[in-house]
Amino acid sequence: GESVGLHLPTLSVQEGDNSIINCAYSNSASDYFIWYKQESGKGPQFIIDIRSNMDKRQGQRVTVLLNKTVKHLSLQIAATQPGDSAVYFCADSGGSNYKLTFGKGTLLTVNP
């Protein structure tokens, strides 16, 4: 079946560097995408979302890019900090009216 997947299961960066986490989706009907951050022992926390009528959206230190042509989503974190260390999940709406489909996640480790 169609699903959301991630290119890399782990990413290690130095403090202060920029991080890029990638996500591929296969459902062409997907029109809404979310990035969540999950710290150890906590529930997923909303970071940023984007709708399919946009190709870029910026938040505080984070930017989400959407390339519908190749069905690719990325999360960019500027000036990565140790507090950014977590698992990052992308999710998409697929063709559902209510259900989000989550990828397995990418573990981001920030080295001081």
Place this chain on the structure above:
Amino acid sequence: GAGVSQSPSNKVTEKGKDVELRCDPISGHTALYWYRQSLGQGLEFLIYFQGNSAPDKSGLPSDRFSAERTGGSVSTLTIQRTQQEDSAVYLCASSLVASGRETQYFGPGTRLLVL
């Protein structure tokens, strides 16, 4: 305002026992979701409620799992005759309405360990 809350935060039980997990959604949110997250894995959809509509139970892994939502607010996930493979983190989320285009806000989860 308060976020989604779940209780208990941790639960250890013996194989064969029944467990009840509770979720209090954000006030005013009509949609409520349950997910299961096994160690190092993504989120597995279990069940969703929207207002007074019949819930979508399509993600429940077996008939030992059931959930209800009373008064359109608090929800309880019940696992009967627990098995070791039920050990996981059970996450609850709520959103303003049930839409694949609404942000779901998650609770901290209940960590279930079946011995």
